[in-house]
Amino acid sequence: MTKELEHRFVTELESNQNIVHKVCSLYTNDRDAHNDLFQEITIQLWKAYPKFRGDSKFSTWMYRVALNTAITLYRKSKKRVQTQNYDSVIFKIKADEYDDTQEKQLKLMYNAVKQLGDIDKALVFLYLEDKDYAEISETLGITEGNARVKMNRIKNKLRTLLNP
Amino acid sequence: MAMDELELLKKDWQKKEGELPKLSYEEIYKMIWKKSSSIVKWIFYISIIEFVLPHLLYLLPSARSGFDMYNELGITNLFIGLSILQYAVVFYFIYQFYRRYREISVLDNAKQLTNNILRTRRTVKNYVIFSLSMILLIFAIIVFGIYSTDNLVAAFQLEGKALETSPEKLKFIFMVGMSIVGVLFTLLLGGIYFLLYGLLTRKLSKNHKELKKLEV
Structure with a gap:
């Protein structure tokens, strides 16, 4: 069993x-x-x-x-199981992959997201995973309205990080 | 803005799935038998130590000879009464701690989870505050005992030069000395404890505050 x-x-x-x-x-x-x-x-x-x-x-x-x-x-x-090696964790994208402006923009965005606080990151993560606000609010224990407001604030924050 | 940047990111994010690491069945299987090193585990073990430690002090020989001193100072009954009260309160705290600890579930939402962990930890904090007050109280009772006793010399098993000092002066010196030791001892223990408490819960409190802000 x-x-x-x-x-x-x-x-x-x-x-x-x-x-x-x-x-x-x-x-x-x-x-x-x-x-x-x-x-x-x-x-x-x-x-x-x-x-x-x-x-x-x-x-x-x-x-x-x-x-x-x-x-x-x-x-x-310190304790951990040895796992197979892999060269990089996702998002550490090689520079040559990013040559046009949009790609540069994306790299900047990944960096900006990584700088967010733990809770903000969770919101962005669920958003990127295509979860709706009902699920986001339920996972974090906040109201749906507040999840939306917070998400908008994060968007603005990212926008300022990208267009200084 | 032509397109929401996050929408752009979302598209790219979903494209990136292929680049993620891939663990084998065996690697995952090995992991399920590893010990958790979560903050809850840490809080649990450290709390147990904090519950037990003050009581181990009584096992020291010097603490037991302390009972003779209480006898001489005439505060034995007071001390026993206080001990009974103290144990009753300690058991209450342990029960409370256990109940709250059991309520911690990784299946709760993030806010509830942080809240439950912090509540569990707060139980221990209150217990420590209680213990520290008891230590201070015991020192205060000893100081009171010194004040009201007539056989200071016997109580502290004094000999030599101390016997030449006038009893009033001796009493005064001992009362001041005991008060200082009591306060310093309490401050030291409290300092160590709250440093540890802060380190353990810093991340938790920060995230909890963040979630609380989203509540209203």
């Missing part, structure tokens, strides 16, 4: 791991920290898995646990 649960969990996480990687790349700055946070999110997901009823999609459920871990629970730690 437990074996079956383990198998089901690992399989689901393996196929949905992109969500966790995206959260990690927003909230950490190097590969070690990325792996570290990934591990902590995995542990938290696993611990909470018995309470996952399947009445929502596994991926939806993952957003909440992953963001909560990144925003609230995560502390830097």
Whole structure:
């Protein structure tokens, strides 16, 4: 029974791991920290898995646990599982990929997003993931109206960062 | 503005999926057996230490010989009464801490989660404030005992030069000395504690404040 649960969990996480990687790349700055946070999110997901009823999609459920871990629970730690090497975490885009203006603009935007506070980042992340304001407000525990207001403020902030 | 910058970013973000790292089944499987190093774990262990530590002090031989001193100073009953009260309050705090700790769930929304963690931590903070006040109170009682006793020499097992000093002067010196030690001791413990408390909850408090701002 437990074996079956383990198998089901690992399989689901393996196929949905992109969500966790995206959260990690927003909230950490190097590969070690990325792996570290990934591990902590995995542990938290696993611990909470018995309470996952399947009445929502596994991926939806993952957003909440992953963001909560990144925003609230995560502390830097040394213990981690060695994972295969990968050269860079997403967004550290090679310079030559960015030659026209739009690409430069994008790079600046990624940098600007990474400079936001933990909560602002979570809002932007859910927005980029195409979540609606109902889900954003529910995940963060704020009202839908405030989520909208906040998002507009973040947009303005990004705009000023981009067009000084 | 022709196009919302964030819309542009969103398109690009979704294109980038392919560049993400990919962990194998085995790598993920190994991870689920690792120990969590979350802030909640840290708060839990540090809180336990904070609950237990003041009580370990009583196990020291010097603390036990302190009971003789209380006897001589005539404050034993007061001290025992106070201890009973103290343990009752300590158990209340531990119960409260445990209840709040159990309420912490990663499945809550971000605001509720930070709120629950901070509340748990606040229980321990109140406990520490209580403990520090008790320490101060005990020192105050000792000072009072010194003031009202007639056998200061026996209570502190004094010998030698101290016996030549006049009893009034000796009393005064001991009262002032004890007061200073009491206050310094409390300040030191409190300083260490609140430094630790601040370090552990800095990030939490910041994010909680941010979420609170969005509430109204």
